[in-house]
Amino acid sequence: MKYELYSGAGNDFVMIDNITEGIPFEKQRELTVKLCSENFPQIDGVIFADKPLSENAAVRMNYYNRDGSFGAMCGNGAQCIAMFAYKNGITGKRKFTLEAVDDTYTAEILDDEAVRIGFPEPKEIKTEVRISDEAGKPLNVSYTNVGSDHILVFIDEDINKLFLNCSDMDKLDVDSIGRMLRFHKDFTPRGGNVNFAQVLSDGSIRLRTYERGVERETLACGTGIISTGIIAMMNTGFSSPVKIKVQSGEVLLVNGRLDNGKILDLCLTGSARKIGEGSL
Numbered sequence: 001m002k003y004e005l006y007s008g009a010g011n012d013f014v015m016i017d018n019i020t021e022g023i024p025f026e027k028q029r030e031l032t033v034k035l036c037s038e039n040f041p042q043i044d045g046v047i048f049a050d051k052p053l054s055e056n057a058a059v060r061m062n063y064y065n066r067d068g069s070f071g072a073m074c075g076n077g078a079q080c081i082a083m084f085a086y087k088n089g090i091t092g093k094r095k096f097t098l099e100a101v102d103d104t105y106t107a108e109i110l111d112d113e114a115v116r117i118g119f120p121e122p123k124e125i126k127t128e129v130r131i132s133d134e135a136g137k138p139l140n141v142s143y144t145n146v147g148s149d150h151i152l153v154f155i156d157e158d159i160n161k162l163f164l165n166c167s168d169m170d171k172l173d174v175d176s177i178g179r180m181l182r183f184h185k186d187f188t189p190r191g192g193n194v195n196f197a198q199v200l201s202d203g204s205i206r207l208r209t210y211e212r213g214v215e216r217e218t219l220a221c222g223t224g225i226i227s228t229g230i231i232a233m234m235n236t237g238f239s240s241p242v243k244i245k246v247q248s249g250e251v252l253l254v255n256g257r258l259d260n261g262k263i264l265d266l267c268l269t270g271s272a273r274k275i276g277e278g279s280l
Helices: 025-038 075-087 158-164 174-182 222-235
Strands: 002-008 011-017 045-050 059-065 095-100 103-109 114-119 124-132 138-145 149-154 193-199 205-211 216-218 242-245 251-259 262-271 273-279
Touching (some): 002 075, 011 075, 025 059, 045 075, 075 095, 075 103, 075 222, 075 273, 138 158, 149 158, 149 174, 149 222, 174 193, 174 205, 193 222, 205 222, 222 251, 222 262
Parallel strands (some): 011 045, 059 095
Antiparallel strands (some): 002 011, 045 059, 095 103, 103 114, 114 262, 138 149, 193 205, 205 216, 251 262
16 A cells, blocks of 8 residues: 655645545544554544545545544645645646535645645634633633634633643643643533644744644644634734744644624645655
8 A cells, every 4th residue: 555644734644545545434444543553653644535525526535533533624634635636646736626524625736835725614613712620710712613623722811821820832731731621521522622822922823732633732733723813813803814833833824804703715825745655
């Protein structure tokens, strides 16, 4: 089985051309867990480029977290599969439609490394949600569902500084706090990815993310970036595009426009780079 390795702003994936390999859907989860545990301990997940269900789409993304969980959108994965499909001749178009889970997304190859992914309107947005830990200590968060569930914490809010006992993004214990919030009772049964954001002096936003399914901090999370951009535009007065710097050091762009309380024309722009290949 041939594979390629791709990195989307620091999110790393095993990419498999399943139109060629023909691995049945019911075997993909098992293969993902095996690959991640035995061959790729640092990889965030596995992406199968499959034949689309719709005639209007060029490719279907079947994305699995490294623990084998399936059914959530992956923004950086979408950027990677778009570049993978283009460079491997699955599609010859620079702008096309891709499928993921139960939605379709527009993909545009901007240059040899940059990709723009257009998202549909978010399924759910909640701002200023007050939650607490087991001791009753309060925290102010926002929540979005953009095909994947996200909890967002702006660490510089006074109430959040007290909860986190930290206002330094570099010293924040993302794994332990993220794990606690990811399983918080207010977000059961699905839980959520957990994002910690801080507005920088240059007007950009720094972001660190704990990803469910990976169950650790990752260097970037596309749907977390999109979610942060949404809340920044809706709740904190940011204008489009919102510049978001992730833990890998890369800056990604979130574009969108507000219309009667809704956010439309939502898209994510970032990198998708091939970083390796091989066969198993």
